[in-house]
Amino acid sequence: MKKKARKLTPGIVVRRIILWGFAVWCLFPIYWLVNMSLKEAVDAASRPPTFVFVPTLVNYAEVIQDPRVAGFLTNSLIIALAATFFGLLIGAPAAYVLARHRFRGDGKIAFWILATRFTPPIAMLIPFFVIFYNLGLLGTHTGLVIAHVGINLAMIVWILRGFFQDLPRDLEEAAFIDGAGRFESFRKVILPLALPGIAAVGILTFLSSWNEFLFSMVLGGNNVMTVPVGIYAYIGFEQIEWGKLSAAATLMLAPVLVFIILFQRQLVRGLTLGAVK
Amino acid sequence: MGKRPAGGSGRKASWRRERGHFILLMLTPAIVLLTGLILVPFVVGFGLSFTDYILSLPPARFAGFDNYMTLLSTPEFWGSLRVTLIFTVCSVVLQTAIGLGLAILLHEETRGVPILRAIYLLPMAVTPIAAVFTFRMMFNPSLGVFNHILMGMGLPPQDWLGTGNMALLSLILVDTWQHAPFILLIIAGGLASLPGDPFEAAKIDGATPWQTFRLVTLPLLKPFLAIALLFRSIDAFKTFDIIYVLTSGGPGTSTTTLNMYAYKQAIEFVSLGYGSSVAIVMLIIITIVTQLFLRRSRLLTVAES
Numbered sequence: 001m002k003k004k005a006r007k008l009t010p011g012i013v014v015r016r017i018i019l020w021g022f023a024v025w026c027l028f029p030i031y032w033l034v035n036m037s038l039k040e041a042v043d044a045a046s047r048p049p050t051f052v053f054v055p056t057l058v059n060y061a062e063v064i065q066d067p068r069v070a071g072f073l074t075n076s077l078i079i080a081l082a083a084t085f086f087g088l089l090i091g092a093p094a095a096y097v098l099a100r101h102r103f104r105g106d107g108k109i110a111f112w113i114l115a116t117r118f119t120p121p122i123a124m125l126i127p128f129f130v131i132f133y134n135l136g137l138l139g140t141h142t143g144l145v146i147a148h149v150g151i152n153l154a155m156i157v158w159i160l161r162g163f164f165q166d167l168p169r170d171l172e173e174a175a176f177i178d179g180a181g182r183f184e185s186f187r188k189v190i191l192p193l194a195l196p197g198i199a200a201v202g203i204l205t206f207l208s209s210w211n212e213f214l215f216s217m218v219l220g221g222n223n224v225m226t227v228p229v230g231i232y233a234y235i236g237f238e239q240i241e242w243g244k245l246s247a248a249a250t251l252m253l254a255p256v257l258v259f260i261i262l263f264q265r266q267l268v269r270g271l272t273l274g275a276v277k
Numbered sequence: 278m279g280k281r282p283a284g285g286s287g288r289k290a291s292w293r294r295e296r297g298h299f300i301l302l303m304l305t306p307a308i309v310l311l312t313g314l315i316l317v318p319f320v321v322g323f324g325l326s327f328t329d330y331i332l333s334l335p336p337a338r339f340a341g342f343d344n345y346m347t348l349l350s351t352p353e354f355w356g357s358l359r360v361t362l363i364f365t366v367c368s369v370v371l372q373t374a375i376g377l378g379l380a381i382l383l384h385e386e387t388r389g390v391p392i393l394r395a396i397y398l399l400p401m402a403v404t405p406i407a408a409v410f411t412f413r414m415m416f417n418p419s420l421g422v423f424n425h426i427l428m429g430m431g432l433p434p435q436d437w438l439g440t441g442n443m444a445l446l447s448l449i450l451v452d453t454w455q456h457a458p459f460i461l462l463i464i465a466g467g468l469a470s471l472p473g474d475p476f477e478a479a480k481i482d483g484a485t486p487w488q489t490f491r492l493v494t495l496p497l498l499k500p501f502l503a504i505a506l507l508f509r510s511i512d513a514f515k516t517f518d519i520i521y522v523l524t525s526g527g528p529g530t531s532t533t534t535l536n537m538y539a540y541k542q543a544i545e546f547v548s549l550g551y552g553s554s555v556a557i558v559m560l561i562i563i564t565i566v567t568q569l570f571l572r573r574s575r576l577l578t579v580a581e582s
Binding site for chain 1: 288304307310325332382385388391397466567
């Protein structure tokens with residue numbers, strides 16, 4: 001069907017209009033955010049809003065020089081990287097065992113892992129808040145890293161398990177014949193082969209932590225503000241700061257956009273929790 | 278030294294003996310962490326819901342079912358349950374209709390599909406706060422681009438977030454922008470994995486496109502639709518970012534969902550005991566819905582295959 005050169009029937013034209021129309025709808029807010037970030041204060045507050053104007057990088061210059069914004073970016077980066085590292089370190093071995101071994105209670109573990117995906121965040125947030133309050137972990141990087149690992153660990157294990165299951169079983173067989181023990185075969189044979197999957201899950205974890213708002217806001221407080229929390233804190237002055245805020249938000253989106261372009265397939269698989277491969 | 282049990286060769290036996298040890302060691306850190314970060318908080322939250330704990334007003338006292346009794350007799354609770362149901366059902370129905378329709382169109386499309394898929398992925402991957410902030414600018418009654426576009430088309434401008442019904446509608450709109458692609462991508466993935474034979478058969482039998490869709494496509498898609506619907510419903514039920522940034526539950530309590538209600542009680546008013554009871558009720562609702570869903574469709578097995 002694909003090979004045959006088809007004429008443009010009205011049906012195909014309508015279909016394309018709908019599909020690309022939806023694409024425009026998906027893109028429009030992102031376009032508008034970038035558009036606002038390139039406007040001077042006068043243009044940003046113009047009535048009606050302008051589509052055509054002289055673009056300026058003033059907002060970006062101001063935002064980059066703002067030490068608070070640099071602080072937000074650093075916090076976000078530290079927390080997302082640490083949460084990703086620890087999440088993978090602890091999640092990968094568990095995912096491998098769940099992928100390859102049948103043992104008493106393995107079904108229960110899988111169920112609990114999925115259950116955490118379904119728990120309302122507020123049910124986790126309140127106890128976290130109380131526990132952190134008593135341990136003095138509120139407003140610390142450590143606290144936020146712990147919380148973000150907790151939020152993501154189940155997802156990490158679940159998706160990595162799918163990736164490990166995709167690896168052929170003869171691999172361990174071959175490693176055994178070559179005289180490797182179980183740990184050795186995991187470390188030297190399985191892990192390198194699963195690297196693309198691990199990278200994909202790593203990116204997903206990074207994005208999830210980078211984008212997370214509720215836990216960061218409540219547990220980080222005014223002490224450790226990540227970018228989303230920082231942006232929210234300044235929305236109050238929106239009339240004056242639209243351009244600057246848009247620039248900050250655009251900067252925050254930059255790594256996300258890069259990841260989407262580079263790892264589209266893996267992201268789809270991850271965001272749909274392995275339902276789409 | 279007993280390293281060689283009767284039977285199998287030395288290495289094979291040690292490989293087998295290593296098994297329990299291996300599983301234990303590989304699994305323990307994750308289990309400890311999941312216990313510490315999920316089970317313990319859950320137990321703490323459950324316990325809190327039976328106390329009158331208010332932060333910085335210790336000591337908390339055991340209050341039995343007081344919180345739950347208060348909850349069930351508070352109009353705000355029932356109001357927020359109603360808002361949650363309206364928001365969830367409207368969002369999910371709208372997103373399923375859009376997602377399913379577009380997935381079928383996308384499946385038939387031959388040109389530019391990778392680009393379209395990448396674009397469709399954006400709303401669900403992009404930082405929610407950044408996107409929601411943009412919507413807040415666009416919803417602005419006098420400076421926002423939405424009213425500008427409406428007036429350009431000769432339609433009356435709207436007070437998007439200003440009145441109760443309109444605010445709820447705007448939230449559903451933003452949620453649909455963000456999540457219709459989720460359903461679209463799952464269904465598109467499902468369509469790509471369907472066998473071709475039933476469609477051939479339908480063609481030979483001379484089925485109309487609508488008949489093919491209703492009698493062949495839809496039944497085959499059922500497991501994928503079930504996953505998409507379950508995940509989406511539960512996530513819509515838990516929505517926070519969109520509502521918090523756009524309306525904070527207002528005007529009045531017109532967009533206060535259960536989640537917002539729990540947040541306000543627990544975090545803003547630091548009534549952690551009472552807030553916990555709201556959260557536990559949410560958890561109970563989700564558990565019941567999930568169980569009903571799992572029983573009706575063999576979801577876990579599909580998710581695994």
